[in-house]
Amino acid sequence: MGRIFGLYRHRTLIWSFVKRDLLARYKGSAVGLFWSVIHPLIMLGLYTFVFSTIMKVRVGASEGTEEFALYLFCGLLPWNAFAEGLNRSTGVIFENANLIKRNVFPSEILPIYPVIAGIVNELIGFGILLAALLLTGHPMRPVVLLLPVILLLQVVLTVGLAWIIAGTTVFIRDLGQMLGVMLTLGIFLTPIFYPPSVVPQGMRIFLAVNPMYALVEAYRSLILKGQFPEWGGVALLASIGAVVFLVGYRVFTRMQPAFADVL
Amino acid sequence: MFAIEAQQLSKVYRIYANPQDRLKEFLSRGRRRYHQEFWALHDASFHVGGGSTLGLIGDNGAGKSTLLQLVAGVLRPSSGQIRTHGRVSTILELGTGFNPEFTGRENALMSGTIMGIPPKEMARRLPEIAAFAEIGDFIDRPVKLYSSGMYVRLAFAVVTSVDPDVLIIDEALSVGDQYFQKRCIDRIEAFRKAGKTILFCSHNLYQIRLIADEALWLKDGRIAEAGEASRVVGCYESYLREREIPRESIPALDRGPTAFPWICRVQLSRDGDDTPQDQFVTGEDLTVTVEYEVPQPPTVVHVAVLIHRNDDVQIFATGTHVADVSPPTCSGRVQLRFPRLALLAGSYDVSVSLLDEHGLHIYDRRPREFKFDVIHNIKALGLCYLEHHWEVEEAVAVNGTPAVVRPGQSRA
Numbered sequence: 001m002g003r004i005f006g007l008y009r010h011r012t013l014i015w016s017f018v019k020r021d022l023l024a025r026y027k028g029s030a031v032g033l034f035w036s037v038i039h040p041l042i043m044l045g046l047y048t049f050v051f052s053t054i055m056k057v058r059v060g061a062s063e064g065t066e067e068f069a070l071y072l073f074c075g076l077l078p079w080n081a082f083a084e085g086l087n088r089s090t091g092v093i094f095e096n097a098n099l100i101k102r103n104v105f106p107s108e109i110l111p112i113y114p115v116i117a118g119i120v121n122e123l124i125g126f127g128i129l130l131a132a133l134l135l136t137g138h139p140m141r142p143v144v145l146l147l148p149v150i151l152l153l154q155v156v157l158t159v160g161l162a163w164i165i166a167g168t169t170v171f172i173r174d175l176g177q178m179l180g181v182m183l184t185l186g187i188f189l190t191p192i193f194y195p196p197s198v199v200p201q202g203m204r205i206f207l208a209v210n211p212m213y214a215l216v217e218a219y220r221s222l223i224l225k226g227q228f229p230e231w232g233g234v235a236l237l238a239s240i241g242a243v244v245f246l247v248g249y250r251v252f253t254r255m256q257p258a259f260a261d262v263l
Numbered sequence: 264m265f266a267i268e269a270q271q272l273s274k275v276y277r278i279y280a281n282p283q284d285r286l287k288e289f290l291s292r293g294r295r296r297y298h299q300e301f302w303a304l305h306d307a308s309f310h311v312g313g314g315s316t317l318g319l320i321g322d323n324g325a326g327k328s329t330l331l332q333l334v335a336g337v338l339r340p341s342s343g344q345i346r347t348h349g350r351v352s353t354i355l356e357l358g359t360g361f362n363p364e365f366t367g368r369e370n371a372l373m374s375g376t377i378m379g380i381p382p383k384e385m386a387r388r389l390p391e392i393a394a395f396a397e398i399g400d401f402i403d404r405p406v407k408l409y410s411s412g413m414y415v416r417l418a419f420a421v422v423t424s425v426d427p428d429v430l431i432i433d434e435a436l437s438v439g440d441q442y443f444q445k446r447c448i449d450r451i452e453a454f455r456k457a458g459k460t461i462l463f464c465s466h467n468l469y470q471i472r473l474i475a476d477e478a479l480w481l482k483d484g485r486i487a488e489a490g491e492a493s494r495v496v497g498c499y500e501s502y503l504r505e506r507e508i509p510r511e512s513i514p515a516l517d518r519g520p521t522a523f524p525w526i527c528r529v530q531l532s533r534d535g536d537d538t539p540q541d542q543f544v545t546g547e548d549l550t551v552t553v554e555y556e557v558p559q560p561p562t563v564v565h566v567a568v569l570i571h572r573n574d575d576v577q578i579f580a581t582g583t584h585v586a587d588v589s590p591p592t593c594s595g596r597v598q599l600r601f602p603r604l605a606l607l608a609g610s611y612d613v614s615v616s617l618l619d620e621h622g623l624h625i626y627d628r629r630p631r632e633f634k635f636d637v638i639h640n641i642k643a644l645g646l647c648y649l650e651h652h653w654e655v656e657e658a659v660a661v662n663g664t665p666a667v668v669r670p671g672q673s674r675a
Binding site: 010012013016020024096098099100101102103104105106171172173257258260261 | 276277282285286289332335336337338339351353355360361362363364365369372373374376377382
């Protein structure tokens, strides 16, 4: 387990993968990295137009129609980063087979970089969201400075899962297909498109054990409500995240020696 | 102190007919076997002393790359142990592991990080790396745009710039132009002189002979021969020659007591020593002793002796009828002596025939039955040693002064 701190030693390596990954996405396009700003901007505008102007959806009875677009956007950003990190972790070992087979390569860093790349995009989205809130005169409280803490918990949880998925997919390639189904289920079972208040009383127990719900709610508390998140949810997220992270690392490093044989 | 130590190193691959089998075997938790085993390397034990160079030879698929990958630590052995001392730097399968999307600079830094060299230190070495690789502005372009020559040049420059204690090179020198190959060889020579340990594999047996101190011949995943480089290469060359020719069976004549003379014994030995030998060193004396029986003396017989290399190249043939020698007309023996044997390393064999008085009819023959090996400890390549000497002469100078002629004498 001591080796887990070796990850820190590879921070420059991880960062060069992240940088390359972000740059490669918009490679050859005229405005380049600017697209990662344009894309969430358009999404936010679209949600506002569809849900607030046309459909007039409300989060709660007391809130106005403009709230729903912000509510949805704030939930989708972390979910998308989570889903992107996991989806891409299925291929990350295969894409870098060349490094693993020809070097004594620390392959445990490979599932990390798509997760970080997803987080970077999420941050850009949050930046746009915060700017939009300020422009529309939404009050901003100092608790928003706690964002990095929740982001870190998200990274820990996602990286742990990414390790398990990346390692297992090398041997059971069907996992990539299964994951797509699970993530589709997940996005609907987590209150992202709907407020938790509409969930029937008997089903609330599922929300209580869903770390992604805790994560999404924490972001909404900090950014939209300007409140401290519920401690129970954060504690759940942190403990599940820590367990998944440690188990994921162990699972991955146990499979690691066999990668070069199978690839 | 050994730089590389391998003890009964084995690598077995599990071959599954399809991916479902892998899953089924996993789910049955070892109760059922769905795979076939393929032993890429079997029980290989060897060690390389610090500062020496080991060449790896063998056919394709003999396990050379597997062995190098095991030493490099990329693969884990299925059983046995491998130990290396010091920093290991590798070029496996045409180029080290570069990320095709990264630029040459980023890849160099990445390789450095993997080998435990801080980015700052690596950045300091970059100009030298770029200069050696001679890739110019391409250092800042993605590696996927490189030609294969540029790729290997960069790989070689990076791998050798990190000051490794053990350098592992897999066939990397076979790409790149003559000029670059020359510089690679120069650098490897410099490494050797600096007391580094080198493990490399090549199909260029000439290079192995020249560069390697010791060699390891792998055959079907096992060590077929190991030891002093030119001897091992000699064995391998001999094996290659033998493999290339189709073996045809020569119809054997009935032997034993007949009405006609027959050969009863043939022996190869060194001069002045009557014990049979099957191994000679270039420059030794070789004696072929032929004994024959003549059932109805006196009958005029002639003895012919033929030497072949194991790839069917006929090297020399002679006979008593050609040399105007008269062997005994009753049962007796003749000896043919080859003083200062000129043959170089290889496997050879002797055929003996017993002919009639005209040298036309064959009474008895023992085709290619008496095999012997030759090893040599002189710097020479080829089939046999030819007497020679060198003369060197400087070119005529431009201003018309006559060239100085220095008749150098170099008789081995």
